[in-house]
Amino acid sequence: MISVDEAQARILAAFTPTGTEVVDLAHLAGRVLANDVKSPSDQPPFPASAMDGYAVRRSDGEAPRKVIGSAPAGHPFLGPVGPGETVRIFTGGVIPDGADAIVIQEEVDIVGGDVQFNASAMRPDFIRTAGLDFKAGDILVPAGKRITPRDMALLAAGDITEAKVRRLPRVAIASIGDELSAPGSPRQPGGIAASTGYGLSAMIAMWGGAPCDFGILPDNAQEIATVADADAELVVTLGGVSVGDHDLVQKALGTADFELDFWKVAMRPGKPLIFGRLGKTPILGMPGNPVSALVCAILFLRPAIDAMLGTAASQRTTSARLKQDLPANDGRQTYIRARLIHEGGDVWAEPFALQDSSMLSVLAKADALVVRAPDAPPAATGDRTEIIPLDGY
Amino acid sequence: MISVDEAQARILAAFTPTGTEVVDLAHLAGRVLANDVKSPSDQPPFPASAMDGYAVRRSDGEAPRKVIGSAPAGHPFLGPVGPGETVRIFTGGVIPDGADAIVIQEEVDIVGGDVQFNASAMRPDFIRTAGLDFKAGDILVPAGKRITPRDMALLAAGDITEAKVRRLPRVAIASIGDELSAPGSPRQPGGIAASTGYGLSAMIAMWGGAPCDFGILPDNAQEIATVADADAELVVTLGGVSVGDHDLVQKALGTADFELDFWKVAMRPGKPLIFGRLGKTPILGMPGNPVSALVCAILFLRPAIDAMLGTAASQRTTSARLKQDLPANDGRQTYIRARLIHEGGDVWAEPFALQDSSMLSVLAKADALVVRAPDAPPAATGDRTEIIPLDGY
Numbered sequence: 001m002i003s004v005d006e007a008q009a010r011i012l013a014a015f016t017p018t019g020t021e022v023v024d025l026a027h028l029a030g031r032v033l034a035n036d037v038k039s040p041s042d043q044p045p046f047p048a049s050a051m052d053g054y055a056v057r058r059s060d061g062e063a064p065r066k067v068i069g070s071a072p073a074g075h076p077f078l079g080p081v082g083p084g085e086t087v088r089i090f091t092g093g094v095i096p097d098g099a100d101a102i103v104i105q106e107e108v109d110i111v112g113g114d115v116q117f118n119a120s121a122m123r124p125d126f127i128r129t130a131g132l133d134f135k136a137g138d139i140l141v142p143a144g145k146r147i148t149p150r151d152m153a154l155l156a157a158g159d160i161t162e163a164k165v166r167r168l169p170r171v172a173i174a175s176i177g178d179e180l181s182a183p184g185s186p187r188q189p190g191g192i193a194a195s196t197g198y199g200l201s202a203m204i205a206m207w208g209g210a211p212c213d214f215g216i217l218p219d220n221a222q223e224i225a226t227v228a229d230a231d232a233e234l235v236v237t238l239g240g241v242s243v244g245d246h247d248l249v250q251k252a253l254g255t256a257d258f259e260l261d262f263w264k265v266a267m268r269p270g271k272p273l274i275f276g277r278l279g280k281t282p283i284l285g286m287p288g289n290p291v292s293a294l295v296c297a298i299l300f301l302r303p304a305i306d307a308m309l310g311t312a313a314s315q316r317t318t319s320a321r322l323k324q325d326l327p328a329n330d331g332r333q334t335y336i337r338a339r340l341i342h343e344g345g346d347v348w349a350e351p352f353a354l355q356d357s358s359m360l361s362v363l364a365k366a367d368a369l370v371v372r373a374p375d376a377p378p379a380a381t382g383d384r385t386e387i388i389p390l391d392g393y
Numbered sequence: 394m395i396s397v398d399e400a401q402a403r404i405l406a407a408f409t410p411t412g413t414e415v416v417d418l419a420h421l422a423g424r425v426l427a428n429d430v431k432s433p434s435d436q437p438p439f440p441a442s443a444m445d446g447y448a449v450r451r452s453d454g455e456a457p458r459k460v461i462g463s464a465p466a467g468h469p470f471l472g473p474v475g476p477g478e479t480v481r482i483f484t485g486g487v488i489p490d491g492a493d494a495i496v497i498q499e500e501v502d503i504v505g506g507d508v509q510f511n512a513s514a515m516r517p518d519f520i521r522t523a524g525l526d527f528k529a530g531d532i533l534v535p536a537g538k539r540i541t542p543r544d545m546a547l548l549a550a551g552d553i554t555e556a557k558v559r560r561l562p563r564v565a566i567a568s569i570g571d572e573l574s575a576p577g578s579p580r581q582p583g584g585i586a587a588s589t590g591y592g593l594s595a596m597i598a599m600w601g602g603a604p605c606d607f608g609i610l611p612d613n614a615q616e617i618a619t620v621a622d623a624d625a626e627l628v629v630t631l632g633g634v635s636v637g638d639h640d641l642v643q644k645a646l647g648t649a650d651f652e653l654d655f656w657k658v659a660m661r662p663g664k665p666l667i668f669g670r671l672g673k674t675p676i677l678g679m680p681g682n683p684v685s686a687l688v689c690a691i692l693f694l695r696p697a698i699d700a701m702l703g704t705a706a707s708q709r710t711t712s713a714r715l716k717q718d719l720p721a722n723d724g725r726q727t728y729i730r731a732r733l734i735h736e737g738g739d740v741w742a743e744p745f746a747l748q749d750s751s752m753l754s755v756l757a758k759a760d761a762l763v764v765r766a767p768d769a770p771p772a773a774t775g776d777r778t779e780i781i782p783l784d785g786y
Contacts, residue, residue, distance in 0.1 A: 025576060029595035043753075044585060050749065072612070073681075074572030076583040091681065092572055094583045133752045141757070149599060149786045153592025153683055154753040157585070161577035179467030179485055183418060184554035190469040190487045192437060192550070199546030202422035206542060219465065288466075288484065290546055319738055345712060345777065358443065359526045360436075360547040364534070384738065391784070393542045 001266040003374070004299060004333045010261055011275055011300050014282045017310035018167040018233060025155060028147045031165040032208060032309040036139045039158040042131035046076075047095040050126045054108060054115050055087045055099035058122050064114035071096055086115050095127055102126035134158065144311045146208065168210035169308035171301070172230035173197045176240035176249065177288060178219045195360065196238045196290040203297055203393050209305045224252035228278050233308055235281055236301065239288030241272040249274060249285045258283070266374060268332045269357035270296045289357040295335050295369065298388065317371065320387045322379055323350035329376040338387070340367035349387055366390055394659040396767070397692060397726045403654055404668055404693050407675045410703035411560040411626060418548060421540045424558040425601060425702040429532045432551040435524035439469075440488040443519045447479045447501060447508050448492035451515050457507035464489055479508050488520055495519035527551065537704045539601060561603035562701035564694070565623035566590045569633035569642065570681060571612045588753065589631045589683040596690055596786050602698045617645035621671050626701055628674055629694065632681030634665040642667060642678045651676070659767060661725045662750035663689045682750040688728050688762065691781065710764065713780045715772055716743035722769040731780070733760035742780055759783055 002010075020034040049055065049071075056065055065086035071077040073092030081087055081098035089095070089102060107121035134140060140158045141151045147165075155163070180194040181187055194216050201211035214230050217223045219240060227235050240248040250263065253276070260276040267273075269292035274285030284300060286293040306313050320340060338349040349370050352362045371386040372379075379385060395403075413427040442448065442464075449458055458479035464470040466485030474480055474491035482488070482495060500514035527533060533551045534544045540558075548556070573587040574580055587609050594604035607623050610616045612633060620628050633641040634656075643656065646669070653669040660666075662685035667678030677693060679686040699706050713733060731742040742763050745755045761780040765772075772778060 025591060026594075029598070044751070045580075046583065048751075050751065071583075073570055074581070074583050074612075092570070092585070128749065128751055132749065134754045138754075140754070148757070148783075149592045149595035150687060150753070150757040150759075150783070151592075152595045153588045153687060154757040156576045156591040157588035157683065157753050159576050159586050177466055177485070183549045183552045187438075188467070190439065190464075190467050192485070193552050195546045195550035198418060198549040199542045199544075201419075202542035202545045205422070219467075290550065294543060294546060316735075318735075318740075342709075342711075347711075354525075356443065356521065356525065358437070358441075358521055360543070360550050361527045361531075361533070364541070364543045364547040366543075390541075390543070 001264045007265045015307035024162045032311045034164045043133040048128045049089045049093045051104045053102045053104040055089045170232040171234045172212045172214045172232035174214035175216045175238045196293045207305045221252035228256040235283040237285045241285045266332045268334045291357045291363045320347040320349040323348045326379040329372040334372040336370040337366040394657045400658045408700035425704045427557045436526040441521045442482045442486045444497045446495045446497040448482045559702045563625040564627045565605045565607045565625035567607035568609045568631045589686045600698045614645035621649040628676040630678045634678045659725045661727045684750045713740040713742040716741045719772040722765040727765040729763040730759035
């Protein structure tokens, strides 16, 4: 058995970024950039007013100004502002030649058609210099970043209409087990509905991959070996990794061109995890228990997808305080399903009483996994503990 | 001017949940349930083994057991287990009649074909009772919950093949301003690319709505009034809310059937916010500055979408420690763009030096908004402060 850290490192080492494709601006959200995207131009492209007011020359001091025109956004004033002159201007309007400050409209009096104000009204100048937001050649969004809605607005402001991104990594999912049938389909005695694959597909899509369903396979080496045909960057099997004294998936893959990297990780839930290569394709054999499989997905599949996207690991642990005592841990790293409670300016983790690895109802209600290191000493109520938040997945 | 809290409350009061539609299991992730989804059956449907081992009768004590058959998952053993008998069983296998404990395979010796073990090996029993995960009639996922990948697995396990969810709320976006043109299209002097709408569309989709682009409209009351034609549950306008002394959007809508709820919120960035009704359709007039508009979207549009989805508010504030001193605040609630730094088991918020509401580059880099209440006293480095994390949007 190897540690969780070693298993994560070995899995990460097995993946390289996928190829690229060019995607238009409107569809970039959630995609990962293959290259830095640089701005072709300055933003704003010209010195612009930050407020509604009057564009003035500072050197005129407090002398009244004569209004010679206006500069709304999108309609520049076409002449210079001379001594004693001003141009009515609006937020986003181009600063006319000769002007070097904006006096906001709240600070002026209109007297006999002239604009009057105190000298102090010319500080600050309320001018956005050309390139204040970004300059031509600046990196707007760096390679490897997963594009957020805010990045989308930034790219649009930089006149970017398309970008090169990583192709969605294809992850094939095969559910293994004679007991499985599709939800809603007739059930034989002793049968249950295949469930993990639905959760896993949704996680893969959320994490930036393209899930492909390889269906339900029986506990039969020949059938299981057909996963070698999956057209994917990664094959995930669910179940069949720990059946009695032998391992069906390993046995099945032995007939294909399978090279084992590791089997079994010192963790709970999820010990029987296989990782290896099937020809050129990495294969991750996950446990049949749905909770074990989904926890393994969070720990091992998400980093694999990040690696295929060429993006920094998005899994972040944080901390919370324990709502109850925990006993000393054994040699396996343990992930305890817990509710998070926001109380007194702090976050508390309250483990669920039942932690059986078949209980999807508990995992679905959980807000976080409390991480217990191998051989961790007992922990007391109020102690800070490492957690993996499960927001959204 | 009204407070942010009052503005949020007035906006929330204006929305009711959208109608419903039935969606099949594979497409439920991210949708919001209109009704509780209850399980039609127990899970597991039968008492099942939690381990690989042997199904035994406790009352036989330590007597050797004769193996009379096997019960892999999906293949129940069809007879009872009599005195002195045992059935080889695997994880997920049906507990045969007569058996009341599983002895795990690691605890047995096979002697002359018989299975031998110590009595202590029969505790715990490693039996998952029927309905351990959930029982027929239990609520699997409650009405109003946005379905996560884990919920998907749970619904599948409950044999749910479809569910009634809220229709995606349609949100029309109109970008207003003579200075605007689409990214990549030719630009007149003083013009800039329309950018906010791209970020806003991606946010709306991420928050569970259906964005519809109403395009770019000039600063012209007649053109702006055409937003009354949008086929949407909510119309959002960007810009045109504070042009000089008058408000173009209000003026434009005055010609349509517009009823103002409020105008101007005591906040920074984002003061010139309009909310009202256009006939039956709520309309949210947001500022033209992209940062102001996107901050207003986070504060006001997301709760509106939540209300239309009939789901609990998903905006959660949390806390961080300040990396620098902050001056006293004025009467407007202020949202400061900041980076979050994880250091020494704590989270620190470091405000960016430049906070201009035109600077999308700063908003895109920010991890959180630091919330400063109206008239907040100065804050010192190390003080805890309220933040709105911007994860993913």
